[in-house]
Amino acid sequence: MSDLEIRTRDDKTNYVPGEELAGEVSWRTDAAPRDAELRLFWHTAGKGTQDVEVIETISFDSPARSDRRPFRFTLPESPYSFSGKLVSLIWALELVLASGETERLDIVISPTRNEIALQGG
Amino acid sequence: MKARNNPFRTDRVLEVRYRLRGVSLTDLLNRLQRLSYRAAIVGPNGSGKTTLLEDLEPEICALGFRVKHLRLDDQKRNFPNAFIKMFLAELSAQDFIFFDGAEQMSALKWHAFKAKSRKAGGLLITSHAKGMLPTLTVCSTSPELLEEIVSDLLNGESLMSLPSTTKLFRKHDGNLRGALREMYDIYAAKPHINPSAVGD
Numbered sequence: 001m002s003d004l005e006i007r008t009r010d011d012k013t014n015y016v017p018g019e020e021l022a023g024e025v026s027w028r029t030d031a032a033p034r035d036a037e038l039r040l041f042w043h044t045a046g047k048g049t050q051d052v053e054v055i056e057t058i059s060f061d062s063p064a065r066s067d068r069r070p071f072r073f074t075l076p077e078s079p080y081s082f083s084g085k086l087v088s089l090i091w092a093l094e095l096v097l098a099s100g101e102t103e104r105l106d107i108v109i110s111p112t113r114n115e116i117a118l119q120g121g
Numbered sequence: 122m123k124a125r126n127n128p129f130r131t132d133r134v135l136e137v138r139y140r141l142r143g144v145s146l147t148d149l150l151n152r153l154q155r156l157s158y159r160a161a162i163v164g165p166n167g168s169g170k171t172t173l174l175e176d177l178e179p180e181i182c183a184l185g186f187r188v189k190h191l192r193l194d195d196q197k198r199n200f201p202n203a204f205i206k207m208f209l210a211e212l213s214a215q216d217f218i219f220f221d222g223a224e225q226m227s228a229l230k231w232h233a234f235k236a237k238s239r240k241a242g243g244l245l246i247t248s249h250a251k252g253m254l255p256t257l258t259v260c261s262t263s264p265e266l267l268e269e270i271v272s273d274l275l276n277g278e279s280l281m282s283l284p285s286t287t288k289l290f291r292k293h294d295g296n297l298r299g300a301l302r303e304m305y306d307i308y309a310a311k312p313h314i315n316p317s318a319v320g321d
Contacts (some may be wrong), residue, residue, distance in 0.1 A: 045131070047309075050131055
C-alpha cells in the first residue's frame with residue numbers, strides 16, 4: 001500500500017502570479033521507485049477538447065522507498081485560474097512515481113488569489 | 122455551475138469505457154484471431170467504436186503486437202500521399218494497424234490501402250457501414266445504455282431533475298456522444314444543482 005503526499009508551506013493553495021510556491025512531497029512505497037517527479041501544470045476542463053500544459057518539472061534523484069523532498073517553484077504570470085460554464089482552467093501540482101502512482105493537489109493562481117468567475121461563460 | 126464541476130465535462134465522459142453486452146473482450150479477440158486479425162468494428166456515430174478500439178489496444182499489445190494508429194474523421198478526410206506511402210512502407214508483421222474512421226477513405230484509396238497493409242500483423246478499423254473488412258462486432262446503443270451512463274456520471278445523484286434520457290436518445294438518433302454533450306449544457310444551466318454531489 002503506497003502513501004503519497006504533497007504539502008505546501010502553511011498548507012497554502014491560493015497564490016498570486018510570480019509568487020514562490022514551496023513545500024514538501026513525501027512517499028512511502030513497497031519498493032524504491034525508479035523515478036519520482038513533481039509537475040506544475042494547468043489543464044482545462046469543460047465541454048470541449050481538454051488542453052494541458054506542464055510548466056515545470058522537478059525530478060528527485062535516487063528516490064528511496066520512504067522519502068521526503070522539499071520543492072520550490074516560482075509561479076508564472078499567466079494563465080490565471082478561472083471558471084465559466086463552458087470551461088475552467090485549473091492549476092495543479094502532481095507527484096508522479098515511475099510505478100504510475102500519482103498524487104495531485106489543485107491550486108489557484110490569480111491576482112486576487114481566488115479563481116476568476118467568468119460571467120455567462 | 123462551474124465547468125470544472127459539471128459531471129458531463131469531457132474528461133469524465135472520456136473515462137466511460139465501452140460496455141460489452143453478451144460478449145467478452147476475450148471472445149472478441151478470439152474472433153479477431155479467426156478473422157486473421159483483419160476486421161472492422163461497425164456502428165453509427167456516437168456508438169462507442171473508438172472507445173472499443175481503445176479498450177482493445179492493451180489486449181493487442183499483450184499479444185506482442187505494436188499498435189500503429191491512423192485516424193480520419195469529418196474534419197480530416199484524407200492522408201497526404203507521402204505520409205501514407207511512408208506509413209505503408211515501414212510496416213512489418215509486428216505492427217497492428219488501428220484505423221479509426223476508415224470509411225472516410227475513397228473506395229479506390231481503400232482498395233490500395235487494404236492490399237498494401239497486408240504485411241502488417243493486423244488491421245482493425247472502425248466504420249459506419251459493413252463491407253470494408255469482415256465485421257468483428259457491431260456497436261449499438263439504447264436509451265437504457267444512455268441512462269446507465271448518465272446515472273454513473275451523476276455518481277448516484279437523482280435523474281429526476283433532468284430530461285428523460287429516452288427523449289434525449291431519440292433527439293440524437295442514438296448518438297450517445299451528442300446526447301452527453303447536450304446533458305453538459307442542460308446541467309450547466311441548472312444553478313440549483315449541488316456540485317458537491319458530483320465526484321471526480
